[in-house]
Amino acid sequence: xxxxxxxxxxxxxxxxxxxxxxxxxxxxxxxxxxxxxxxxxxxxxxxxxxxxxxxxxxxxxxxxxxxxxxxxxxxxxxxxxxxxxxxxxxxxxxxxxxxxxxxxxxxxxxxxxxxxxxxxxxxxxxxxxxxxxxxxxxxxx
Amino acid sequence: xxxxxxxxxxxxxxxxxxxxxxxxxxxxxxxxxxxxxxxxxxxxxxxxxxxxxxxxxxxxxxxxxxxxxxxxxxxxxxxxxxxxxxxxxxxxxxxxxxxxxxxxxxxxxxxxxxxxxxxxxxxxxxxxxxxxxxxxxxxxxxxxxxxxxxxxxxxxxxxxxxxxxxxxxxxxxxxxxxxxxxxxxxxxxxxxxxxxxxxxxxxxxxxxxxxxxxxxxxxxxxxxxxxxxxxxxxxxxxxxxxxxxxxxxxxxxxxxxxxxxxxxxxxxxxxxxxxxxxx
Numbered sequence: 001x002x003x004x005x006x007x008x009x010x011x012x013x014x015x016x017x018x019x020x021x022x023x024x025x026x027x028x029x030x031x032x033x034x035x036x037x038x039x040x041x042x043x044x045x046x047x048x049x050x051x052x053x054x055x056x057x058x059x060x061x062x063x064x065x066x067x068x069x070x071x072x073x074x075x076x077x078x079x080x081x082x083x084x085x086x087x088x089x090x091x092x093x094x095x096x097x098x099x100x101x102x103x104x105x106x107x108x109x110x111x112x113x114x115x116x117x118x119x120x121x122x123x124x125x126x127x128x129x130x131x132x133x134x135x136x137x138x139x140x141x
Numbered sequence: 142x143x144x145x146x147x148x149x150x151x152x153x154x155x156x157x158x159x160x161x162x163x164x165x166x167x168x169x170x171x172x173x174x175x176x177x178x179x180x181x182x183x184x185x186x187x188x189x190x191x192x193x194x195x196x197x198x199x200x201x202x203x204x205x206x207x208x209x210x211x212x213x214x215x216x217x218x219x220x221x222x223x224x225x226x227x228x229x230x231x232x233x234x235x236x237x238x239x240x241x242x243x244x245x246x247x248x249x250x251x252x253x254x255x256x257x258x259x260x261x262x263x264x265x266x267x268x269x270x271x272x273x274x275x276x277x278x279x280x281x282x283x284x285x286x287x288x289x290x291x292x293x294x295x296x297x298x299x300x301x302x303x304x305x306x307x308x309x310x311x312x313x314x315x316x317x318x319x320x321x322x323x324x325x326x327x328x329x330x331x332x333x334x335x336x337x338x339x340x341x342x343x344x345x346x347x348x349x350x351x352x353x354x355x356x357x358x359x360x361x362x363x364x365x366x367x368x369x370x371x372x373x374x375x376x377x378x379x380x381x382x383x384x385x386x387x388x389x390x391x392x393x394x395x396x397x398x399x400x401x402x403x404x405x406x407x408x409x410x411x412x413x414x415x416x417x418x419x420x
Binding site for chain 1 (some may be wrong): 153154157158161183184187189190191193194197198201220221223224225226227228229230231232234235251252253254256257258260261265
């Protein structure tokens, strides 16, 4: 066994080139690619993403029945430069200037440049009323 | 012929495949606590992009150094160490990506920078784990050459730094680091610093750094200053760097900053002291 291996090495040394195995080249090549890739993406993101405060907006995606109640699927988007934590979103069913019902959802994190989903439950059908969404506030993580 | 045969470890396909498998196991085992830590996922997307990029950049020289001193394959020139380091990063990155995907922490509908951030942060401990796998999981053959390299003083300092980074990193992302420092009075902090330094010294002595055979003649003070105090200094600097990287020190008063550094300095100092065991 040892003899065979030694012969192997000798023949490879005679070739003079590619003494490092192909697998080693592949794995280190992949490593280099991932290394440069992740540093590149992070660096690019750091440069292009502003450093301004979170700019968080909420929209209603759809309203579906949920048992005897109603569920409004909501989506919050952060177009600002920083992540907002503990983001509270309040939904109010309005009849004129009067709020019939208020529900609140809190998102642990809304990362900069991304969106999160959630839902608000109501006793009345939100489609029959004016559903007003407000992003109440956030804290810095 | 002896050297030629050892060279074959990196140059033999089957041997290298085995080493990669061992590295994958190491990456999972060593990174598991952090892979399952909530703060790590969150830091992956909200921490400052430049600090994260810098952290990834710093990882490569650390891997390179670990390969030089421990590595998952016997290495004889710096190109081999570079291949070693990059392979470990590849293994660490891919293992983190796979596990975070299985845990549903990473999903394809998330924005790319968020996905990259989460995986890249995890790949730091995972790739260090991949690098350490040889020592921990594999058979080890302490050649004379390796022992000689390790016993050099800068080599010892590097190993202590790597040990401090690895163990410190395991607890640095958690909220508890700051919480503990809030609870502590200045006297608690002083006591913890003395305890850290004392334990570091005891561990250096009993675990036995390579330089100790000669250091034994130098007497207590020399070992204490050259290894224990220097090691604790390194541990504190690395703790401060980790706290800064994870944005744990913004807005802290000087007193709180020092206390938090001392708190994280405790695990870091133990990591530095036991680097010989881990690395």
